[in-house]
Amino acid sequence: MPTPDLAVIGGGQLARMMQQPAIALGLRIRLLAEAPGVSAAQVVPDHVVGDYTDLDTLRAVVADAPVVTFDHEHVPSEHLQALQAEGHACRPGPHALLYAQDKAQMRVRLAELGAPCPRNAPISSVADLEAFGFPAVLKTTRGGYDGKGVWVVRSAADADEAFAADRPLLAEELVDFRRELSALVARSPSGEVRSYPVVESRQVGGVCAEVVAPAPGLDADLAASAKALAEQIATELDVTGILAVELFETTDGRLLVNELAMRPHNTGHWSIDGAETSQFENHLRGVLDLPLGCTHARAPWAVMVNVLGGSVDDLEAQRAVVLAAEPDVKVHLYGKAVKAGRKVGHVTAYGDDLDDVLARARRAAQLFTSGVDS
Amino acid sequence: MPTPDLAVIGGGQLARMMQQPAIALGLRIRLLAEAPGVSAAQVVPDHVVGDYTDLDTLRAVVADAPVVTFDHEHVPSEHLQALQAEGHACRPGPHALLYAQDKAQMRVRLAELGAPCPRNAPISSVADLEAFGFPAVLKTTRGGYDGKGVWVVRSAADADEAFAADRPLLAEELVDFRRELSALVARSPSGEVRSYPVVESRQVGGVCAEVVAPAPGLDADLAASAKALAEQIATELDVTGILAVELFETTDGRLLVNELAMRPHNTGHWSIDGAETSQFENHLRGVLDLPLGCTHARAPWAVMVNVLGGSVDDLEAQRAVVLAAEPDVKVHLYGKAVKAGRKVGHVTAYGDDLDDVLARARRAAQLFTSGVDS
Numbered sequence: 011m012p013t014p015d016l017a018v019i020g021g022g023q024l025a026r027m028m029q030q031p032a033i034a035l036g037l038r039i040r041l042l043a044e045a046p047g048v049s050a051a052q053v054v055p056d057h058v059v060g061d062y063t064d065l066d067t068l069r070a071v072v073a074d075a076p077v078v079t080f081d082h083e084h085v086p087s088e089h090l091q092a093l094q095a096e097g098h099a100c101r102p103g104p105h106a107l108l109y110a111q112d113k114a115q116m117r118v119r120l121a122e123l124g125a126p127c128p129r130n131a132p133i134s135s136v137a138d139l140e141a142f143g144f145p146a147v148l149k150t151t152r153g154g155y156d157g158k159g160v161w162v163v164r165s166a167a168d169a170d171e172a173f174a175a176d177r178p179l180l181a182e183e184l185v186d187f188r189r190e191l192s193a194l195v196a197r198s199p200s201g202e203v204r205s206y207p208v209v210e211s212r213q214v215g216g217v218c219a220e221v222v223a224p225a226p227g228l229d230a231d232l233a234a235s236a237k238a239l240a241e242q243i244a245t246e247l248d249v250t251g252i253l254a255v256e257l258f259e260t261t262d263g264r265l266l267v268n269e270l271a272m273r274p275h276n277t278g279h280w281s282i283d284g285a286e287t288s289q290f291e292n293h294l295r296g297v298l299d300l301p302l303g304c305t306h307a308r309a310p311w312a313v314m315v316n317v318l319g320g321s322v323d324d325l326e327a328q329r330a331v332v333l334a335a336e337p338d339v340k341v342h343l344y345g346k347a348v349k350a351g352r353k354v355g356h357v358t359a360y361g362d363d364l365d366d367v368l369a370r371a372r373r374a375a376q377l378f379t380s381g382v383d384s
Numbered sequence: 385m386p387t388p389d390l391a392v393i394g395g396g397q398l399a400r401m402m403q404q405p406a407i408a409l410g411l412r413i414r415l416l417a418e419a420p421g422v423s424a425a426q427v428v429p430d431h432v433v434g435d436y437t438d439l440d441t442l443r444a445v446v447a448d449a450p451v452v453t454f455d456h457e458h459v460p461s462e463h464l465q466a467l468q469a470e471g472h473a474c475r476p477g478p479h480a481l482l483y484a485q486d487k488a489q490m491r492v493r494l495a496e497l498g499a500p501c502p503r504n505a506p507i508s509s510v511a512d513l514e515a516f517g518f519p520a521v522l523k524t525t526r527g528g529y530d531g532k533g534v535w536v537v538r539s540a541a542d543a544d545e546a547f548a549a550d551r552p553l554l555a556e557e558l559v560d561f562r563r564e565l566s567a568l569v570a571r572s573p574s575g576e577v578r579s580y581p582v583v584e585s586r587q588v589g590g591v592c593a594e595v596v597a598p599a600p601g602l603d604a605d606l607a608a609s610a611k612a613l614a615e616q617i618a619t620e621l622d623v624t625g626i627l628a629v630e631l632f633e634t635t636d637g638r639l640l641v642n643e644l645a646m647r648p649h650n651t652g653h654w655s656i657d658g659a660e661t662s663q664f665e666n667h668l669r670g671v672l673d674l675p676l677g678c679t680h681a682r683a684p685w686a687v688m689v690n691v692l693g694g695s696v697d698d699l700e701a702q703r704a705v706v707l708a709a710e711p712d713v714k715v716h717l718y719g720k721a722v723k724a725g726r727k728v729g730h731v732t733a734y735g736d737d738l739d740d741v742l743a744r745a746r747r748a749a750q751l752f753t754s755g756v757d758s
Contacts, residue, residue: 012421015700030404033427034656036700036717036729047386053407055429282408286712301707308682326389326410333675338660343410355410 011056014040016298017072017098018050019062020081023344023353024274024290025050027282028081031291037298042071049344050081065089072098079251079297080273083110084153101199101250101297102272109247110272114151114180120267123246125239127267128258129183136166136173138181145184148172160216185266187258191225192277193240194254196292199299203244204292205237206285206305211256211277217351218276220315220371223284223307226364229263236265243270251296252289254278276316276353281305283340283358284312309360313371317355319348320379325355332357332377339374354378385430388414390672391446391472392424393436394455397718397727398648398664399424401656402455405665411672416445423718424455439463446472453625453671454647457484458527475573475624475671476646483621484646488525488554494641497620499613501641502632507553510540519558522546534590559640561632565599566651567614568628570666573673577618578666579611580659580679585630585651591725592650594689594745597658597681600738603637610639617644625670626663628652650690650727655679657714657732658686683734687745691729693722694753699729706731706751713748728752 015032018025021043029050032039041050041057051057060067062085072078077099090104100107109116117130131142132151139146148169150159162184163169172179190213194206210225211218225233240255247253254275256268278289287295287303295302322328325343332341336359343355355378359371377383389406392399395417403424406413415424415431425431434441436459446452451473464478474481483490491504505516506525513520522543524533536558537543546553564587568580584599585592599607614629621627628649630642652663661669661677669676696702699717706715710733717729729752733745751757 026407029427030407033400033404034714034716035703036715036719038426038719051429052412053403053427053429055425055427055431057429295707300704301711303707304712329409330674333669333677337675338678340408341410342408345410 011040012038014038014056014075016040016077016079016294017042017075018054018079018081019068019071019085020044021048021050021057022081023049023346025081026053026344027274027279027290027342028294029053030282031288031294035291035294037294040071040075042067049346052345063089065092068093069096077101077297079293080107083107083272087111099199103248103250106247106249107272110270112151113149113154113269114178116270117180119247120243123242125243125267126265128185131181133179133181136169139163139169140166142181146181147184149180149182150175151178151180153177158216185258186261187266188261189225189259190268191228191236191257191259191265192221192254192275193236193257194252194275194278194281194289195237195240195244196252196289196296196302196305197244197249198296198302199250201245202302203241204302204305205241206278206281206289207307208233208236209277209280215351217318217353218316219318220313220375221277221280222364222368223280223312223314228259232259232263232265239265239267243267251293252278279342279356280312280314280358280360282342284308284314284360310362311364311367312358312360313364313367314356314358315371315375316353317343317357317375317378319350319352319354320381322378322381323348325378328378328381331381332374335377335383336370336374339370341374385414386412388412388430388449390414390451390453390668391416391449392428392453392455393442393445393459394418395422395424395428395431396455397423397720399455400427400718401648401653401664401716402668403427404656405662405668409665409668411668414445414449416441423720426719437463439466442467443470451475451671453667454481457481457646461485473573477622477624480621480623481646484644486525487523487528487643488552490644491554493621494617497616499617499641500639502559503557505555507555510543510547513537513543513555514540516555520555521558523554523556524549525552525554527551532590559632560635561640562635563599563633564642565602565610565631565633565639566595566628566649567610567631568626568649568652568655568663569611569614569618570626570663570670570676570679571618571623572670572676573624575619576676577615578676578679579615580652580655580663581681582607582610583651583654589725591692591727592690593692594687594749595651595654596738596742597654597686597688602633606633606637606639613639613641617641625667626652653716653730654686654688654732654734656716658682658688658734684736685738685741686732686734687738687741688730688732689745689749690727691717691731691749691752693724693726693728694755696752696755697722699752702752702755705755706748709751709757710744710748713744715748
């Protein structure tokens with residue numbers, strides 16, 4: 011295989027979707043996949059199967075790759091520091107990625123930056139939790155995702171499961187929010203920053219269900235604040251590639267930072283079909299320190315709906331049904347086996363009329379999930 | 385490797401660009417590549433290296449593939465007929481592909497359909513040519529492309545090289561044309577047909593240099609006629625996937641068919657960034673008999689300029705220069721070594737103002753070709 015332009019650690023759908031702009035730009039990806047035949051390994055010829063928690067495996071994968079980037083935040087910091095010391099550019103670097111890996115560190119750092127956050131405190135005991143007060147959201151500081159590692163607790167008894175996990179915990183106030191927003195930015199090591207339109211992210215059971223771009227009816231000042239906040243965080247933390255800042259819009263009209271992700275993010279999938287430059291292309295351009303592309307929307311409205319594993323086992327057979335029902339919805343399947351609730355694809359519709367766009371995207375996703383037309 | 389959804393014969397840039405929508409749609413391509421590391425082999429994990437003129441090689445590649453399609457028209461008809469007889473769906477089939485492979489057969493068939501063509505005649509001797517008259521365009525009936533196998537002859541002496549080739553020849557009138565147009569349609573075996581906007585194709589030295597979508601100032605009736613003609617040809621010849629009908633717009637305002645191609649075509653590359661559904665996606669949807677996607681343009685103007693091999697040897701190093709100069713031009717590199725005049729990539733710009741769009745696309749292409757800013 012020829013020398014890669016970059017190594018991507020992790021073989022999920024995010025790495026898979028990086029391959030499309032890599033093909034266009036003539037960029038060669040080397041992939042570290044968790045197992046044979048995982049989502050990205052199906053479409054990236056130059057891949058190695060191995061364990062991303064093993065430093066020697068990482069060393070072998072990135073050997074001749076000048077830049078290393080990621081499909082997830084789970085590579086141990088000390089390994090990234092070792093790779094950096096050996097001359098590989100990790101983008102984002104471990105000094106930035108730390109704040110996407112550890113929620114307690116993230117809260118401390120965001121407080122230093124003056125970024126608005128829910129009230130929060132590290133929790134080591136029931137006494138700590140009672141001192142913090144109820145209701146609260148308890149989170150493991152590391153490793154949670156899609157609602158896992160998160161508990162809403164209204165009394166000490168509700169926290170048994172959280173304490174049983176025997177992992178560092180953080181308590182946060184239960185925010186009274188109107189909706190969730192997401193502000194995505196791309197940033198390069200040279201310091202170029204480009205913001206995507208702020209979107210509304212609608213969760214079901216802690217999992218992103220659908221995203222509307224831009225967030226309907228969002229106050230222009232609040233949108234500008236969200237963008238400025240995301241740009242500030244990207245710059246101050248020295249993030250490279252995509253940063254997603256998940257936000258609460260509170261019922262009294264403030265923004266609070268919920269989570270950070272330093273990679274292409276589910277709330278940016280709409281950009282593949284809906285923006286001038288997709289988040290995946292700008293992630294590649296960012297981490298390779300290439301000039302970034304325009305982040306503007308190409309249509310007044312875009313709606314992305316996740317395809318979560320449901321009662322349809324054979325997504326590929328169902329593809330013909332979906333395209334017949336909605337020939338102009340853009341379909342993205344990840345090549346993953348269906349399991350209940352698993353993200354196995356997404357669909358995007360766009361156009362001038364939000365109700366129509368929403369209806370088309372939801373119908374397509376529902377046909378993939380339940381097989382039943384709405 | 386899991387069972388492929390389709391086999392693609394030929395590993396050039398057209399097959400490479402099919403892989404992007406294949407990733408989105410969750411379609412598994414098996415590729416027959418001419419040599420290791422060719423354009424599409426770089427991005428399609430499931431590929432075989434071999435000779436497409438060898439029937440056993442073809443049989444091995446398509447063994448478990450229900451559908452076979454093509455990056456070029458050069459697979460021998462008898463092999464395609466053998467594969468069809470063995471139960472593989474060749475799309476387009478040999479009965480259609482014949483008219484893209486053999487210009488003499490194409491002219492006879494188009495005449496039967498009443499499609500307007502330049503005056504033409506098969507040529508076996510100088511006497512035939514003198515009877516046809518001068519000036520004339522002499523073409524080998526098979527195997528020509530990008531101006532190769534085509535001679536403009538103004539006297540018998542001009543035809544020495546053509547006759548020296550010792551291959552069947554066709555003479556055509558030298559058409560007095562205003563410009564060249566291209567009408568692209570996608571068609572599925574079920575008979576669904578969708579037309580792309582008619583574009584203007586600008587050639588330099590017989591090679592497509594740039595494409596403007598839609599053709600500027602094209603008379604609406606003429607555009608409708610071009611679409612209707614392409615749809616008629618696709619239907620009557622039973623083409624599946626993309627059909628490109630290259631047309632002359634004569635100085636007296638008529639349309640004449642120049643060439644047919646039955647695969648994604650250089651005059652449709654603008655559709656990747658400029659149309660609702662790219663020609664590559666609709667080719668896959670067509671050959672797999674999936675419902676076709678919308679072929680409308682997403683912007684008032686799109687301009688595609690080919691990157692032909694020039695004085696810049698290292699296109700990948702030049703990529704940063706191009707993106708810095710034109711961050712919003714969409715870059716497509718084919719992973720091919722630079723040779724003089726070889727198609728090694730293309731760029732597309734789109735927007736509301738044709739002059740601006742043209743200028744941006746040309747500047748980006750020129751930076752890739754000559755390295756000199758305009």
